[in-house]
Amino acid sequence: MKLELGYFHVEDIVFGSKTFYENGILTINKDEALSIVFEDENIIDADIHIAKSGDPIRITPVKEAVEPRCKVSGGVMFPGVTNKLVPAGQGRTHILKGSCVLGVGKHWGGFQDGLIDMSGPGAKQTMFSQLLNICLVADTNEEFEIHEQQKRNKAIRWASMRLAEYLGNCVKNMEPEELKVIEHHPLSQRSKEEMELPSVVYVLQLQSQMLESGYNALVYGWDANRMLPTFVSPTELLDGAVVSGSFMPSSSKISTYQHVNNPTIMRLLEEHGKTINFLGVILSNLNVQLEEKERSALFVRQLATSLGAQGAIVAEEGYGNPDSDFILVINELEDAGIKVVGITNECTGRDGKSQPLVDLSEKANAIVSTGNVSQYLELGPMEVVIGNLEALARDGNSGGWSESVLPDGSIRMENNGMFCADSSTGDYHKTVVEY
Template sequence: MRLEIDNFPVEEMQFGDETSYNDGLLTINKEEALEVVKKDEHITEADIVFARPGEEKRIVPVKEAVEPRYKEDDGAVFPGVTDDVESVGSGKTKALKNCSVLGIGKHWGSFGDGLIDMSGEGAKYTYFSQLNNICLVADTDEEFERHEQQKKNHAIRWATHRLAKYLATAVKDLEPQKEDVEEFELAPITKRDKKTQELPSVVYVMQPQSQIEELGYNDLVYGWDTNRMLPTLMHPNEILDGAIIGGSYMCCSSKWATYDFQNCPTIKKLYEQHGETINFLGVIMSNLNVVLEQKERAALFVQQLSTSLGADAAIIAEEGYGNTDADFIECFKLLEEAGIKTVGMTNECTGSDGHSQPLVSLDDAADAIVSCGNVSALIELPPMETVIGELESLARDGLAGGWEDDEKLGPSVREDDSIIMANDSMFCGDQVLGWSPKTVKEF
């Protein structure tokens, strides 16, 4: 399976009469773009604003991030979501690079929403501060969940995907610079050359968020709720090409947005090493569960798939922490029992006092874990000149890292609009899929 991604770097953004791309400049017909957004009658208010790296802007509550993509011959960009269910991962896809479309609540936030600072101290905590962001700021009539701490945010999230698909049509008839073309090709496992087959075989185990039994909160695979699946083998190209979109449930620093799946650094790094130092077998898409029996069943499937593929080693990454640590460690344990050397990637939670066990579940077999951050770490940030969205939502609406008041720390949002919050609310801040800049100090 061969996938070509033609990248068109966005260096500047503006509004104009026609949605177009020219030499790094993305021009957006705002009225036309908002028509695409408002195809869902549940969108009651919507606006599009820009946020560039270095600007004194704070964005909250952020619900989703998507890289604008166009599929050759009008193929499916997000199958099962914006398009019919059809296979992705091959052919040609065009992408607006160095930018993202952010879905933002104009008023109401929720447990899984986060914050992005485009400059200052806060910018270092999230990858999205480095991108040119097209911010869809919207409200909906989804009254049934307005005052719920956990929201599906369906209308805003789906509108974000529609907008991303629309914006990428600006480059559908353009040809990229040669250096801006990425190629991903992985031969069938039994058809690889002798040199590759003699290299250590590595499988990547991804555990996307799938804990909520009610549909609509979890990540989706080809539009299918991950709570309804068992671990399965996927071609890495499918993941890079829109087969998976992020959900609304998960403390935000732990979350994998759709943008993260589209650009998964670990998959790209495994591709770089394929045929050189490793034989990259593919991706086992697993799930995260609540009931112990479900966790054990999923781990057994991961073990069986890995051994059947002939894996010598595995990388395992979980989207989340707490209850999900049990799934993460159970997979780790069974892979090691099968003789498969395993490295784990996750963040940790030490509690506000720093004294809690960093992972809820541990095992001696899990002796190689890369920590991508501590969700409990406290962050204090000064006020910003501009707020995109609504700053009050951080404290009022149950965002995972915010609070209305604390007897020692006071409210998350102070009178001067400076904030104190847990790392939990930094939008996709722990970047477990492979681009976390965080490290540790030894004392």
């Protein structure tokens, strides 16, 4: 497949009388943008705020992050979700690089929703503090889940995708400032030199533990809980074939923004033909019952061996129960003679002394850690709060509790509730050290 990514590098975002991009400035017609949001009758109130890196702003509860993009040729955005089901990963996509749409609750949060600080010590916890964020703050009439700890957040998440596509369309007919061309050929069409390099596959374990629909990651709109491990081209993932779910402690979540910007995949593509033969991506899932976990691990092994993989990177979305899926896949691949590097976060307690993963194996001897979900944080007040700070303490945020918010607006929380703070795609610099 051949995918062209056209970059327009956004340096600032302002509101104005029309939506357009010029000389690094994205101007947004707020009324027009909100009309796109209100296409969903479930959204009863909404506004848009801009948050820039270094601003004294705290954002919570954050439900989703989507990069403003549009398809110029060869498909649609978010196939099978907000648009018709067609193949992704080919043609040209234009991108407002450096900007991001954040879906934020005006009142209600939940277990899976996170917090972002745009400045101060908290900004070091998440990559989203480094972006120009277009914050869609909305209320919905989804009364059935307002007081539920686990929320589907469908109306706000879908509105975030529609808003991101609306913004992206302002550069649809423009010539990009930078054009990145990604070609990923079928195995039978690769050169002798490529085939002689070590063959590597990337295994991405998507969060899919909820048996009820509406919570899990989507692959072309299909609930990942209802799929078996599937081989795809990396260009499909980088072009919107996977949409983030709404079930996961927030720090471990892989947002839709991160799926299309997956740094591990981008690096594997850069190394293809130089140091490795990058075979492609195996999308796997995370299950609840042991038999399902074992079946998925077996399918990953069969796919990887059939492709001729000699090495694999296995990335887990989450921790706790999914650790067993993570270790099972590593064991199966190692037993098949495939060398594995795993990427995951850890749950080692506030003192760092607890067992890092629920399940362990001597075969899992090369693990990249993205940080400790239990890291304890004390953060001072911010001048501006976008969303509802009380949601951190009131609504079951995975890193918050009833006394998380102090009277002066300062907070106490665990890293668990920081938005995508230690997800496994390799977006940020966090790790752990032994001392």
